[in-house]
Amino acid sequence: xxxxxxxxxxxxxxxxHRSSAIRAVEGVINSISDALARGEAVTLRGFATIKPVDxxxxxxxxxxxxxxxxxxxxxxxxxxxxxxxKEKLNS
Numbered sequence: 001x002x003x004x005x006x007x008x009x010x011x012x013x014x015x016x017h018r019s020s021a022i023r024a025v026e027g028v029i030n031s032i033s034d035a036l037a038r039g040e041a042v043t044l045r046g047f048a049t050i051k052p053v054d055x056x057x058x059x060x061x062x063x064x065x066x067x068x069x070x071x072x073x074x075x076x077x078x079x080x081x082x083x084x085x086k087e088k089l090n091s
Contacts, residue, residue, distance in 0.1 A: 003029070036077060049080045 003025060010021035032042050032050065041051040057073040081089075 044082075046082055046084045048082055048085060051078045051080065052076070053078045 007018070007021045007025050010016050010024065011018050014021075016024065035042050036050065036052050039052050041049055043049045053076055055074050055076050058071050059068050060071045061067070062069055
């Protein structure tokens with residue numbers, strides 16, 4: 001499912017005008033992105049928790065030349081599924 005599919009779903013099933021659905025979806029995505037950039041976790045009850053995590057510098061390997069290379073430290077995100085979603089996926 002893409003962002004466009006979510007917008008279409010809101011338009012068809014929730015009675016929103018297309019422009020309102022676009023603003024709503026983009027607003028949610030921007031809010032989540034801003035919170036993660038500030039280092040805050042985002043909890044969506046019944047769905048998941050999205051947390052920013054710091055990855056340490058490490059040594060990797062170039063698969064083509066088999067030479068070691070340094071992968072610099074960086075920030076990433078971790079998605080932790082809720083119990084409800086796990087049960088829904090596994091039933």
